[in-house]
Amino acid sequence: xxxxxxxxxxxxxxxxxxxxxxxxxxxxxxxxxxxxxxxxxxxxxxxxxxxxxxxxxxxxxxxxxxxxxxxxxxxxxxxxxxxxxxxxxxxxxxxxxxxxxxxxxxxxxxxxxxxxxxxxxxxxxxxxxxxxxxxxxxxxxxxxxxxxxxxxxxxxxxxxxxxxxxxxxxxxxxxxxxxxxxxxxxxxxxxxxxxxxxxxxxxxxxxxxxxxxxxxxxxxxxxxxxxxxxxxxxxxxxxxxxxxxxxxxxxxxxxxxxxxxxxxxxxxxxxxxxxxxxxxxxxxxxxxxxxxxxxxxxxxxxxxxxxxxxxxxxxxxxxxxxxxxxxxxxxxxxxxx
Amino acid sequence: xxxxxxxxxxxxxxxxxxxxxxxxxxxxxxxxxxxxxxxxxxxxxxxxxxxxxxxxxxxxxxxxxxxxxxxxxxxxxxxxxxxxxxxxxxxxxxxxxxxxxxxxxxxxxxxxxxxxxx
Numbered sequence: 001x002x003x004x005x006x007x008x009x010x011x012x013x014x015x016x017x018x019x020x021x022x023x024x025x026x027x028x029x030x031x032x033x034x035x036x037x038x039x040x041x042x043x044x045x046x047x048x049x050x051x052x053x054x055x056x057x058x059x060x061x062x063x064x065x066x067x068x069x070x071x072x073x074x075x076x077x078x079x080x081x082x083x084x085x086x087x088x089x090x091x092x093x094x095x096x097x098x099x100x101x102x103x104x105x106x107x108x109x110x111x112x113x114x115x116x117x118x119x120x121x122x123x124x125x126x127x128x129x130x131x132x133x134x135x136x137x138x139x140x141x142x143x144x145x146x147x148x149x150x151x152x153x154x155x156x157x158x159x160x161x162x163x164x165x166x167x168x169x170x171x172x173x174x175x176x177x178x179x180x181x182x183x184x185x186x187x188x189x190x191x192x193x194x195x196x197x198x199x200x201x202x203x204x205x206x207x208x209x210x211x212x213x214x215x216x217x218x219x220x221x222x223x224x225x226x227x228x229x230x231x232x233x234x235x236x237x238x239x240x241x242x243x244x245x246x247x248x249x250x251x252x253x254x255x256x257x258x259x260x261x262x263x264x265x266x267x268x269x270x271x272x273x274x275x276x277x278x279x280x281x282x283x284x285x286x287x288x289x290x291x292x293x294x295x296x297x298x299x300x301x302x303x304x305x306x307x308x309x310x311x312x313x314x315x316x317x318x319x320x321x322x323x324x325x326x327x328x329x330x331x332x333x334x335x336x337x
Numbered sequence: 338x339x340x341x342x343x344x345x346x347x348x349x350x351x352x353x354x355x356x357x358x359x360x361x362x363x364x365x366x367x368x369x370x371x372x373x374x375x376x377x378x379x380x381x382x383x384x385x386x387x388x389x390x391x392x393x394x395x396x397x398x399x400x401x402x403x404x405x406x407x408x409x410x411x412x413x414x415x416x417x418x419x420x421x422x423x424x425x426x427x428x429x430x431x432x433x434x435x436x437x438x439x440x441x442x443x444x445x446x447x448x449x450x451x452x453x454x455x
Contacts, residue, residue: 015343018343019347021344022344022347022348022351025348026348026352026355030355072363072366072367073366074363074367075367075368075369075370076367077375077376079376079378080376080377081377081378082378088360091356091359091360092356092359092360093356095352095355095356096352096353096355096356097352099351099352099355100345100348100349102348103344103345103348103349104345122344122347122348123341123342123343123345124341125341125342125345126341130415131345150378151378151388151389151390152378152380152385152389155389156389156390156393157393160393160397163397163401164396164397164401167400167401167408168400168404170404170408171408171411174411174415175411175414178411178414181418181419182418182421185418185419185420185421186419187415187419235379240379241378241379244367245359245360245362245363245366246360246363249359249360309454310454313400313452314452314453317447317452318447318452322443325439325440328414328436329433329436332421332432332433333429336421
């Protein structure tokens, strides 16, 4: 009976395994967001010498859950002059792209269950890095459309600023990644980790790491580059008009993007799941590195003031871009010798 | 080869489901109490006088054009970087020239003031 079932399911194994993996990873991502919000609020509390949320549940762990339930049951206001369709579409695009981009992020060696070799990622494509760039580049449409469809000055400004900022820093992000690709000779994220078994790329490419990290912070719209949602000048920018769950969706997208960016930095520069002699499971090593990077993201937010918009753009174009070209040049000299 | 994209396709469907589901859910759940003042665009307590869709700074347009130029050039780096070790000294010199041209382009835009934000 069981043999028959297995035989019948044989052609669909790939589909079944793929579906399970997609479900697990999407679920994990959705679950990580409240945890990350909690972590951010707790850490920010500590950084600012206050307690942070600590009333709901142990250590305030119930806070993000109650917050998300509250947001779900809040009224979702659509102001009368907004473009209804685009207004609904924008937050959906943001969430959609952030989840899909994570599909190609591997987080461990392939494991074997019931004689099936299962890679610890949803889609083992050989152009993983390009896939992440392509999909996360699409996320910008969500923000621009949100600003455009709101029919509000602040939102439009926020959306415009955001688009200019994200495309400017995408150049640096790409060029910093190219120098790593030149060392590895592959676009597959798994191959990149394999190439770092001896030493992580951060030691070979410290400048590329700094460039990639800075551009990554700007890409995810995190402080000190959170210009699109600058509260003091743009009253939250592109999501001024949003309320309820649609408002929360922008934050979900931002936090998932933060996780994806941290995972990408870990894979490209910090050696992925290689533990370098530490007695850690590969997955734990990977998760630990990602967690540290996430804490650094939060740390940056409470350390640096927001930079002015003209400085943001000149910093991207006149400093980071020439520096990344220079870094690429130096890298190619060293690789060829 | 193509079956590795099956996972990506599944994730795509799932993500569409999640995103649409959340938008639909928040439209049905929650109260709906509408009145005219609440449905106005936020303007710090004032009623909006002019439409926000007016002309905006040409700088944004310029940045978009520059991005297209430089990003297409950056895209050329990807295949080169993968084959870099096989191409050896030939690939190196070719790319040196390419980076030089890119650098001259950047320098030109810089000197013409295309990167200044006033």
